[in-house]
Amino acid sequence: MAPKVLVSDKLSETAVQIFRDRGIEVDFMPDLGKDKEKLAEVIGQYDGLAIRSNTKATAKLLEKADNLKVIGRAGIGVDNVDIPAASKKGVIVMNTPFGNSVTTAEHAIAMMFAVARQLPEANASTHAGKWEKSRFMGVELFNKTLGVIGAGNIGGIVCDRAHGLKMKVVAFDPFLTEARAKEMGVTKVDLDELLARADFITLHVPLTDKTRNILSRENLAKTKKGVRIINCARGGLIDEAALAEALTSGQVAGAALDVFAEEPAKENPLFGLPNVVCTPHLGASTTEAQENVALQVAEQMSDYLLTGAVQNALNMPSVTAEEAAVMGPWIKLAAHLGAFAGQMTNEPVRAINVLYDGAAAKMNLKALDCAAIAGVLKASNPDVNLVSAPVVARERGIKMSTTHQDKTGAFDGYIKLTVVTDDRERSIAGTVFSDGKPRFIQIKGINIDAEVGEHMLYTTNKDEPGIIGLLGETMGKNGVNIANFTLGRATVGKDAIALLYLDHPLSGEVVEKLASTGMFQQVRPLKFDVS
Numbered sequence: 203m204a205p206k207v208l209v210s211d212k213l214s215e216t217a218v219q220i221f222r223d224r225g226i227e228v229d230f231m232p233d234l235g236k237d238k239e240k241l242a243e244v245i246g247q248y249d250g251l252a253i254r255s256n257t258k259a260t261a262k263l264l265e266k267a268d269n270l271k272v273i274g275r276a277g278i279g280v281d282n283v284d285i286p287a288a289s290k291k292g293v294i295v296m297n298t299p300f301g302n303s304v305t306t307a308e309h310a311i312a313m314m315f316a317v318a319r320q321l322p323e324a325n326a327s328t329h330a331g332k333w334e335k336s337r338f339m340g341v342e343l344f345n346k347t348l349g350v351i352g353a354g355n356i357g358g359i360v361c362d363r364a365h366g367l368k369m370k371v372v373a374f375d376p377f378l379t380e381a382r383a384k385e386m387g388v389t390k391v392d393l394d395e396l397l398a399r400a401d402f403i404t405l406h407v408p409l410t411d412k413t414r415n416i417l418s419r420e421n422l423a424k425t426k427k428g429v430r431i432i433n434c435a436r437g438g439l440i441d442e443a444a445l446a447e448a449l450t451s452g453q454v455a456g457a458a459l460d461v462f463a464e465e466p467a468k469e470n471p472l473f474g475l476p477n478v479v480c481t482p483h484l485g486a487s488t489t490e491a492q493e494n495v496a497l498q499v500a501e502q503m504s505d506y507l508l509t510g511a512v513q514n515a516l517n518m519p520s521v522t523a524e525e526a527a528v529m530g531p532w533i534k535l536a537a538h539l540g541a542f543a544g545q546m547t548n549e550p551v552r553a554i555n556v557l558y559d560g561a562a563a564k565m566n567l568k569a570l571d572c573a574a575i576a577g578v579l580k581a582s583n584p585d586v587n588l589v590s591a592p593v594v595a596r597e598r599g600i601k602m603s604t605t606h607q608d609k610t611g612a613f614d615g616y617i618k619l620t621v622v623t624d625d626r627e628r629s630i631a632g633t634v635f636s637d638g639k640p641r642f643i644q645i646k647g648i649n650i651d652a653e654v655g656e657h658m659l660y661t662t663n664k665d666e667p668g669i670i671g672l673l674g675e676t677m678g679k680n681g682v683n684i685a686n687f688t689l690g691r692a693t694v695g696k697d698a699i700a701l702l703y704l705d706h707p708l709s710g711e712v713v714e715k716l717a718s719t720g721m722f723q724q725v726r727p728l729k730f731d732v733s
Contacts, residue, residue: 205271205507207250210235210257213276217252217496224504226250242266250274250503253282259295261287272296272506274499277486280516289517290594292587296502296515300355301495302486307359309485310404310434311367313458316479317430318343318402320456323476341401341430343367349400351416352435353378353388357406361388372396375407397424402432409436419444427453434460434485437467446471449478460485512569518589519568529565532617533573533588535632535640538654538730539619540577542630542642545728546660547581553601553622554578561615562633563606571604574619616643642688648699650690655703656732661716662724665691665698672721673700680712 204227209218212232221228229248234241235257245251245267251259252274259273261284273283275297288295316322319340327334348364350357353373361371371388374396383390391399393416403425407413417431417440431454433440442463448454449472458479462470465483472478486492505511510530511523521529536556544551556574558567569588576591586594595602609615618631631644632654642652646662663669670689677684686703708727716725 205249206247207252207503207507208234208245208248209252210241211252211254211276212256213252213254213500214493214496216493217276217500220497220500221504224508226504226507238263245270250507252276252499252503255279255282257282259283259288264288264291264293267291267293272503274298274503276301276492276495276499278302285517286593288589289592290590292585292590294506294512294515294518294589296499296506296513298495298498298502299514301498302488302491303356303359305488305491306434306485307356307363308488309460309481310356310360310406310432311363313432313434313460313479313481314343314348314402314404314430317432317456317458317477320477322479343369343402345370346401347372347399349374349396349403350388351375351393351396351403351405352407353383353386354406356435357404358386360404360406361386369402372399393421394424397421398426400426400429402430404432405435405439407435407439409438414438415441417441417445419447422448422453425453428455430454430456430458432458437461437463437465443471446475449475519566519572521566521569525566525569529569531634531638531640532562532565532570534732535634536570536573536617536619537577538640538642539617539630539632540574541580541730542577542645542660542728543619543621543628544578544581546628546726547578547621547623549623549625551578551598551600551621551623553603554595555603555620555622556605557618557620558604558606559611559616559618560607560609560613562617563608563615567604567606570617571602574617575600575602578619578621613643618644642701645690645699645701646697648690648692648697650688650699650701652688652701653686653703654730654732655685656730657704657707658728658730659700659702659704659708660724660726660728661700661702661722663698663700663722665693665695669698669700669721672719673702673716676712676716677702677704680709680715682706682708682712 204225206227207221209230218228218230242263249269250272254276264287270293272294278297278299280297283295285295320338324338347370350361350373353375364371372391373388374391374393378390419441422444456477460481461483502513505523509523510526512518512521572588572591575595576586576588579586579591579594613633616631616633620627620629632640632642634640640654683705684702685705688701691698713725713727
């Protein structure tokens with residue numbers, strides 16, 4: 203059955219057509235996002251939800267979204283999506299952080315010109331029939347120092363445009379390397395040095411606990427007297443009351459803001475000040491940007507629903523289409539290893555440790571980790587998936603550790619998963635053969651070669667004659683066909699294991715018959731998702 207997507211906000215017809223062209227059923231209802239009750243009534247029908255800012259994907263809505271797999275936000279801001287609730291529900295949340303980068307960067311440059319030359323006030327004055335040429339004395343951008351706080355995608359474009367204006371650029375960004383700064387042609391500085399040197403300061407960071415009020419009262423006092431400040435990033439990065447005081451005192455000569463701590467901003471201490479330029483969050487508001495983000499979100503959602511590729515997700519490691527094709531069998535393997543350990547473990551899990559060797563170690567380990575955790579947890583919570591698994595594990599206090607190493611054995615690569623409880627550690631290893639099928643290659647330190655099937659039986663016993671015959675006879679008498687039979691032992695007469703791949707699930711009665719023979723230490727039917 204084809205995936206089904208709801209577009210509940212205004213998206214371009216071209217973007218909607220992308221879904222159709224990719225074979226996805228789509229309902230385009232651009233005003234539905236404003237009707238919370240109606241949206242809640244129908245959301246359960248859909249695999250994907252494409253939105254802008256009107257639709258609020260709240261925890262309450264997500265409770266009704268039983269089939270939802272992905273929410274795509276056409277734009278960068280996801281304030282209207284309850285990401286923790288989506289993660290618990292197992293729903294991927296995607297945005298389009300790069301579709302409006304140029305537009306936002308250009309708006310920052312435009313705001314810088316506007317505040318430097320007092321363009322809005324001069325425009326209003328001239329429209330009013332005044333000719334106040336001497337009143338509006340501006341400053342040049344040429345040869346001035348621009349301080350860029352946040353030199354990522356948008357900040358990097360601003361730096362590039364500033365070079366074209368022959369400005370000197372200094373940047374503060376904890377993630378900016380010296381090599382990257384040199385490549386961008388900027389000087390990397392700490393925040394205090396930027397504040398002291400910059401004639402203009404522009405902000406391009408997300409709003410986090412670390413960046414909230416990054417331009418605080420204290421930091422505004424550290425700026426060069428007469429600085430001009432531009433914020434087209436996020437409200438909350440500047441202490442607006444402190445900025446108003448600095449503008450009034452002359453410490454800050456002017457400010458241009460496109461974003462505010464509370465939006466829509468109807469009242470603000472900055473409103474009405476003659477040296478402040480304000481726009482109503484227009485950073486991404488160009489025809490090109492709106493089209494770009496719409497097309498991008500349609501492509502991203504389609505890729506995920508059809509191929510499993512994950513791009514620009516906020517609660518799941520990204521996996522490209524190419525990675526998804528190569529990693530698919532390995533993700534299944536990680537899930538199977540987790541499922542085996544989870545079904546064998548009756549007591550609370552304290553830790554999950556995963557070792558990646560050889561080819562496996564070169565893959566997207568975060569995605570493989572998610573699959574392994576989900577496999578373990580599904581034994582007790584069938585609704586867990588790759589998105590929700592890390593959240594559930596954290597809630598349960600399960601510690602996750604990952605190690606990787608170069609090729610060490612007979613296989614090009616393998617994964618070894620160990621589940622730790624208060625009483626024991628249980629390990630299982632597997633690999634992917636050239637046929638693309640996952641195999642179990644080691645259980646309890648005993649080497650095997652077992653294909654993974656939907657229905658399996660795992661037994662442990664002392665290595666002694668009669669086990670194979672007993673298993674075969676019991677299966678035959680109860681009408682259960684054995685598709686594959688794998689044996690392994692530590693040494694002669696010591697611990698041995700058997701793993702049977704069955705055509706049908708075992709009844710409790712058959713399991714009890716085997717256990718009652720006294721020949722086995724464990725008799726455990728297992729089930730794996732091989733779809």
